[in-house]
Amino acid sequence: MSDLITVSRLCRSFGSFQAVKDVSFKVGRGEIFGYLGANGAGKSTTIRMLCGLLQPTSGSAVVAGADVARDPEGVKRRIGYMSQKFSLYPDLTVFENLDFFGGAYGLSGRALRSRIDEVLDELGLRDRSRSLTSSLPGGARQRVALANALLHNPDVLFLDEPTAGVDPASRRDFIALVRRRVAQGTTAFLTTHYMDEAEYCDRVGLMVAGCLKVLDTPSALKANHVPGALFEVRTARRGDVTAALNAIQGLATIQRIGAGLRVRYDPSPGRDRVAESALAADPDAVVEAAEASLDDVFRAVVDQEAQ
Amino acid sequence: MSSALYAVMRKEFRQMTRDKRMMALLILAPTLQLFVLGFAANYDVDRIETATCDSDRTAASRALRQGLLADGTFIDVGPARDCRRPGDDIRDGRAKVVLVIPDGYARDLASGRTADVQVLVDGTNPVIGRYASSAASTYLNLVSARRQLPSLAAMSAAAGAEIRVPTISVAPRVLYNPAMRSAIFMVPGVSAMVLLIVTTIATAMGLAREREMGTLEQVMVTPISRSELLLGKVMPFVIVGLFDVLLALVVGTWVFHVPVRGSLAVLGLGTCLYLLSTVGVGLLISTVSRTQQQAIMGGFFVMMPAILLSGVMTPIENMPGWLQPVTWLNPVRFFVEILRGVLLKGAGVVDLWIPFVALAAFGPAVVALAVGRFRKRLA
Ligand SMILES: Nc1ncnc2c1ncn2[C@@H]1O[C@H](COP(=O)(O)OP(=O)(O)O)[C@@H](O)[C@H]1O
Ligand SMILES: [Mg+2]
Numbered sequence: 001m002s003d004l005i006t007v008s009r010l011c012r013s014f015g016s017f018q019a020v021k022d023v024s025f026k027v028g029r030g031e032i033f034g035y036l037g038a039n040g041a042g043k044s045t046t047i048r049m050l051c052g053l054l055q056p057t058s059g060s061a062v063v064a065g066a067d068v069a070r071d072p073e074g075v076k077r078r079i080g081y082m083s084q085k086f087s088l089y090p091d092l093t094v095f096e097n098l099d100f101f102g103g104a105y106g107l108s109g110r111a112l113r114s115r116i117d118e119v120l121d122e123l124g125l126r127d128r129s130r131s132l133t134s135s136l137p138g139g140a141r142q143r144v145a146l147a148n149a150l151l152h153n154p155d156v157l158f159l160d161e162p163t164a165g166v167d168p169a170s171r172r173d174f175i176a177l178v179r180r181r182v183a184q185g186t187t188a189f190l191t192t193h194y195m196d197e198a199e200y201c202d203r204v205g206l207m208v209a210g211c212l213k214v215l216d217t218p219s220a221l222k223a224n225h226v227p228g229a230l231f232e233v234r235t236a237r238r239g240d241v242t243a244a245l246n247a248i249q250g251l252a253t254i255q256r257i258g259a260g261l262r263v264r265y266d267p268s269p270g271r272d273r274v275a276e277s278a279l280a281a282d283p284d285a286v287v288e289a290a291e292a293s294l295d296d297v298f299r300a301v302v303d304q305e306a307q
Numbered sequence: 308m309s310s311a312l313y314a315v316m317r318k319e320f321r322q323m324t325r326d327k328r329m330m331a332l333l334i335l336a337p338t339l340q341l342f343v344l345g346f347a348a349n350y351d352v353d354r355i356e357t358a359t360c361d362s363d364r365t366a367a368s369r370a371l372r373q374g375l376l377a378d379g380t381f382i383d384v385g386p387a388r389d390c391r392r393p394g395d396d397i398r399d400g401r402a403k404v405v406l407v408i409p410d411g412y413a414r415d416l417a418s419g420r421t422a423d424v425q426v427l428v429d430g431t432n433p434v435i436g437r438y439a440s441s442a443a444s445t446y447l448n449l450v451s452a453r454r455q456l457p458s459l460a461a462m463s464a465a466a467g468a469e470i471r472v473p474t475i476s477v478a479p480r481v482l483y484n485p486a487m488r489s490a491i492f493m494v495p496g497v498s499a500m501v502l503l504i505v506t507t508i509a510t511a512m513g514l515a516r517e518r519e520m521g522t523l524e525q526v527m528v529t530p531i532s533r534s535e536l537l538l539g540k541v542m543p544f545v546i547v548g549l550f551d552v553l554l555a556l557v558v559g560t561w562v563f564h565v566p567v568r569g570s571l572a573v574l575g576l577g578t579c580l581y582l583l584s585t586v587g588v589g590l591l592i593s594t595v596s597r598t599q600q601q602a603i604m605g606g607f608f609v610m611m612p613a614i615l616l617s618g619v620m621t622p623i624e625n626m627p628g629w630l631q632p633v634t635w636l637n638p639v640r641f642f643v644e645i646l647r648g649v650l651l652k653g654a655g656v657v658d659l660w661i662p663f664v665a666l667a668a669f670g671p672a673v674v675a676l677a678v679g680r681f682r683k684r685l686a
Pocket of ligand 1: 037038039040044045046686
């Protein structure tokens with residue numbers, strides 16, 4: 001068995017509210033698994049159950065060989081966790097934080113010191129070791145949190161919105177660091193609501209209101225879960241074009257992007273109908289077929305849910 | 308020592324020493340409080356404001372008044388404003404005592420009749436009231452007895468035989484605190500109180516703060532054991548508490564002249580057991596609090612009765628019978644007994660075996676209860 005995470009029919013309720021409903025999936029060794037969903041979809045609740053921090057209401061989950069309900073401490077020894085809120089001590093330096101958490105994982109003395117040096121090097125934090133974590137910029141802070149999660153060489157890394165609120169360049173750096181780790185055999189489970197981040201995952205699960213709606217590789221999701229055809233319309237008269245397009249039968253979604261509109265039209269192919277209406281409203285409009293993105297998958301799945 | 312326990316202690320010390328306000332709260336505040344409260348919690352009663360209403364205006368009446376004011380227990384605030392209503396001076400707070408000498412005092416004495424003297428006492432504060440009325444009675448009885456002596460002598464001369472009047476001579480010898488200064492009694496009590504407040508609140512808030520900040524979640528996801536985590540969090544406060552006791556001893560002996568008659572080792576042992584109890588109570592409070600605010604509320608909810616039922620302010624023997632057994636659950640009570648016993652009487656562990664056994668049971672029990680209640684899980 002090379003599955004490092006096996007989740008079956010996992011549920012969690014808070015009172016009468018079901019935050020996670022009947023979720024099942026598997027994650028293999030060396031995989032980056034992404035969990036995509038809006039705020040309140042149940043991503044953190046799932047991750048906390050997998051980390052042994054929350055008792056499942058029903059169902060089961062086995063992480064790195066340990067059952068999260070029966071052996072949460074066994075799970076904790078084998079995983080690293082970065083919570084969605086920065087949760088290292090702001091009044092301690094980077095070194096002091098790592099020194100403490102390493103100790104909590106049972107490391108001590110020279111072994112601990114050399115592990116701290118290794119992760120600081122790996123994440124480019126050498127010169128930050130004596131800074132208070134509260135004084136670090138967002139990107140460096142996230143890297144310290146990652147360093148902390150890697151101290152004890154875990155088999156599985158759980159990252160809950162690890163790059164929330166960080167600038168795009170730092171986000172790319174961060175993902176690159178995670179991918180490097182995964183290339184060395186660690187398994188990563190991350191949640192995000194950035195679509196571009198989800199693109200880097202081997203497989204992506206889409207969560208809507210506590211349910212895992214779809215789960216596949218990003219390319220398969222884009223191929224199979226965006227019904228109809230996608231177009232981008234560049235126009236200076238967005239209002240007129242929108243009104244005209246809205247009158248067409250079979251128009252699934254229409255959304256504003258940069259300098260124009262993104263349109264999904266189902267039944268496909270309907271390029272002629274879209275171009276016709278758009279040009280009627282604005283003769284200078286340019287209509288082009290567009291590639292499906294994970295964002296489109298997300299919208300299509302949420303729309304389908306709403307119907 | 309397990310490396311995880313040591314890691315938690317190291318981290319707590321780093322955070323504590325970096326936080327200037329925390330250091331002030333832990334070291335400076337207890338010392339200052341002891342200094343101030345040591346003076347404030349003073350039950351030595353003297354300088355009781357006394358007005359006089361002398362309607363007799365004779366040498367005898369003036370002598371009576373002078374005598375009452377002689378030793379400083381009562382101080383003169385002058386004549387009462389209206390002798391028809393001598394209580395007015397007490398009602399408006401001008402005097403705590405009014406001595407009323409009626410017209411005819413000297414005449415009655417001279418003719419061998421009973422002279423009526425009235426002493427009005429403000430009983431609002433029972434400590435002062437009781438002390439004032441007993442001091443005034445003692446003095447007036449003495450005057451009365453002195454007055455009888457010449458008559459007795461005259462009687463025995465007239466009878467031609469010596470009349471024997473049996474008397475009891477009382478010479479109380481007060482042990483341990485011969486001057487009966489209340490500071491010597493109060494300072495150990497106040498130290499126990501201050502130590503309770505500081506260590507209980509600090510530990511109760513510590514865990515709640517981590518819960519609020521989210522750092523506890525990151526700690527809970529490590530395989531650290533509950534006892535390593537909780538003991539690691541409270542041990543630094545025990546050490547700081549020991550340091551506070553040392554400072555309290557310095558202030559107590561230098562400023563308040565509290566004697567140190569017993570062994571410091573016995574005191575140290577008692578303090579360790581007591582601190583284990585106070586931080587254990589703090590931990591227990593923090594396991595039922597979600598926020599720091601709740602922890603503070605919970606702390607005061609527990610500390611108020613612990614202080615009032617400790618014998619620091621009022622003797623436990625004076626409490627109603629049904630209430631006294633409650634004090635057996637109160638570590639402050641036992642630590643005060645140990646402090647007073649060791650400092651004032653030079654008592655040892657054997658003399659104080661009851662409070663020692665009680666604290667040795669209470670501390671570990673409450674810490675174990677807190678560890679048992681603590682869950683390494685969210686929600
Ligand atoms: N401890 C809790 N008590 C009650 N409700 C909770 C608790 N934790 C999460 N929830 C609720 O469960 C839902 C899912 O939350 P969460 O898993 O944090 O979502 P996400 O991480 O996807 O934003 C939300 O509606 C949230 O309010
Ligand atoms: Mg979340």
